[in-house]
Amino acid sequence: MEMDEFLKEINADIFWKYIKAYDFNENMQVKVEDKSVIIKTAYSHSQINYHNMQLFEFKVSNTYLHTDEFYLHFQMKNMKHALELFNEMLEIIQTLVNRPQVKILLSCSGGLTTGFFAMKLNECAKLLDKDFKFEAVAFNKLIETAENYDIILLAPQISYQHASLQEQLPNKIVLKIPTQFFAKYDVSKLIDLIEKVQVAEYKKEHEVLTLGEITCKHGEILTLVLIRNSLRVHIGYRLFDRNNKVLEDGEIIKNHVTIEDIFDIVDTMTLKHTHIDIISIATPGIINDGIVDVMKLSGMIDGTNLKKAFGKRYRQKIILCNDVNAAAVGYHACQNNYHNISVIFQPVSTNAGMGHIVNDQLLVGSHSLSGEVQFMPLKLSKSRFELNKTVKGTIELLVHEVLLCIVTIAPELVVICNSLLDLDKLKNELIKYLPKDYCPKIVRIDYLQDYCFIGSFILAIRECN
Template identity: 25%
Template sequence: MKDVFVVSETTELEAETIMDESMKKAESLLNWIKEQQDGSYRIEEDRSDNKITLILHTDCADGYVTVNFLQFTIAEYRIVNKAEETVFYLHFELVDEEHARYLFKEMKEALLKQQDSGTINALLCCTCGLTTSYFTMKLNETAEASGTDIHFDAVPYEKLYEEGSTRDIVLIAPQIGYRLKDAAAIMKDIPVREIPVQIFSNYDALGMISFVKECVAEKKETKKAETADAIGSLQAGNGALLYVSIVDMEGRTQLAYRVCSDEKIVAESQIVKEKYVFSDIEDIIDLVTRTNPDIHEICLVTPGSVSEGKLTYAKAGIISMPVADMLKEKYGIEVILMNVTDAIALGYSLRECGGEDIAFYFLPTGSYAGSFALVHDGEILGTAGYLGGDQLSAITSITTFPMNPFSLQNTPEGNIELAARYMTGLITYTGCRRIAFYAKMIPEADVLRRKICEFIREEYVPEIIKTESVRRYIYEGAAELLKHYRK
């Protein structure tokens, strides 16, 4: 009994020592964060038995820096705007204070960007931007004179989608009112309205300001980020397989992970960031492998070209990086690298088509090409992602444009042109009979099909299906791809 007591006492002393070291590291970080206060926000501190939270208050959003003292010291950075949307979220084990400071600077930058949204930012749009530009000058003068916190800008139609998604309201001039339906369908998260003819024709600034206030005040559904309670879920149990997925969606990067054991999900979460760097992946793996030490395999699902464990993803500054070997050497865990469009395509085939053949085209907003994957007999054709190098080259070689494709990426008409021409190449080269696609700026499948019919005869055009989401297919497709990688 005495020996047992001594062992217990030693364990408690070790635990106290570890906790003291964790507290010192946390206090050092939090004190440094307090020193960064520059008047752009005010700080409130909240302490409990097992966590410390600093709340950074601004008029438009609140930032939360939380350090949790559990089995390991876990830091969480979160930004929640006044619509209760989580617009920034990440969590990591607090090991390297310099790295934690770097991530805080990124969070602070994102928080201060939210400050700019305190004013209602309204965007007017007409064909060329001339009439709305004049009206905008009058509107801003009237808003300033009346003390109204609204700022107006004007753009020609060709820049509507490039500029509109970041505004609080979009206002379409009557002369292009026929574009309202598509604009409202594409920019679902913000109010899109046609300017009343009586207001526009008379340049009625006061009437317009009242109209904007009414539109913004309307009750709108808020889209909350699907971020699970990371701290709670990470205590669910030890897993055997870690999935990490990266998807670029509408100007933000979504990094998500899931831990599976015995075909059950024991932990999962999602991180939302404006920009992605490779160390974000390492932060996730560091955290999850510490809390789930039985993980024996990591499946990394990523954009870019994947070939023999190497990744090329120019947007993140990654060129032919031997990611699989690097991570395996660092963590001592087998790492399998796969293309995210391949996973989406296979997951879509399994969930929506019973495993039948299908091509999938993924065209995120702001992309001038997108990416393809082709499922045949339950497998992805080609290698290196994007249908493989040979297939991509063949499709690109037979895809011609009447103008620079970069000029087509910012409007629905341009996206339809891009998708139709690439799909025509895909149909011509592969003979596929069903294509599913994700493209937020293409309102419906029928308009895309009609465009494709301009290039090939209608009887040769396959079934075209639009999907509103891709994330639901990633894990299922990745799990199926793993079976093929293990053969």
């Protein structure tokens, strides 16, 4: 046995003994087994598993909202890194000692009647020991306020807006307050209704996209996709075999990402699957000569030469691509009707990105700057970061971005990923600037990740062939 392997085994055993003997907080119930440690708080269930080949698995689940708050697996490399991950997990668990509060926003035309209803609901919730917090807002300020709430309740007089709001707020639960509850201020029945509506039960399900017919010969390809949302960073990974079938599909969730976190995923996968030939990574930012510039996007890796770092560590071919470019390639591969496509990803509170397919080929450009709309000196009423928090502001941004696509690429199809998009309003604004016949077809998607997986897979095959 080589010394490195010998030391890894020793360090892994020491680390495992350290975890089993750790003095956990009194508010944590701990059960220690041979190869696992289970940690419970009032509102969380967590588990640490010790597998063969010095592999550790950490998971924290929110038992109140039925969501995963933290998940990762890694092979033991050094004690310092392992302790950092363990402490990060403990910090997440500690936040779930007290019951997570469900924030509920009521809305009516002016906010007055729902304001009184919200006050009565808070009184009832306190009496019933329900950890709900109710607030009210006028309808004209609903969209810009909704981001910080879990559930949106609409008064009967604006219930006709339900479908539109659910489309604009795809990650929120939007409910109509029954007229009989609202008319009598029946707070107990409304709270009963809310309790039946779990956030996790209303998350949109979407099918994993398929690759269709890809006939190029290739070995096993590991794809990784980094996605930043308003709270955490998600690193999705998917392993494709030689016949384009998915062998593994998973996700790591963290508050911040380091290069070691990506190494942990790849180390684990290469240990389990010894025939991986290519590692393809899709990440936000400008990728120029292997260096990723994410323009200081919070929680993401910035300024690192990923290609060089991975090349030193792994024998596999390393492919890097921008996330929206990968999504454009993936979307193009999933259809047969369009040869010129622009994909726009306009997340809330961060810069937009574009990916362009021209005559069935990805347009990248010098220094990989194609689609980096953040550098365009657009004439806007407010900063990009202020505008993309509201429906009205988002439409203003997207009008500029779609027009930019039309006059430079002239796509047949524009695909937009944005949670606040109102397609009808966008189309009505566009025809103020150009004839209706010149407007391309515009569609909306809610999830970028599956298209990124497919696109990074295809780009890996193309580069290697």
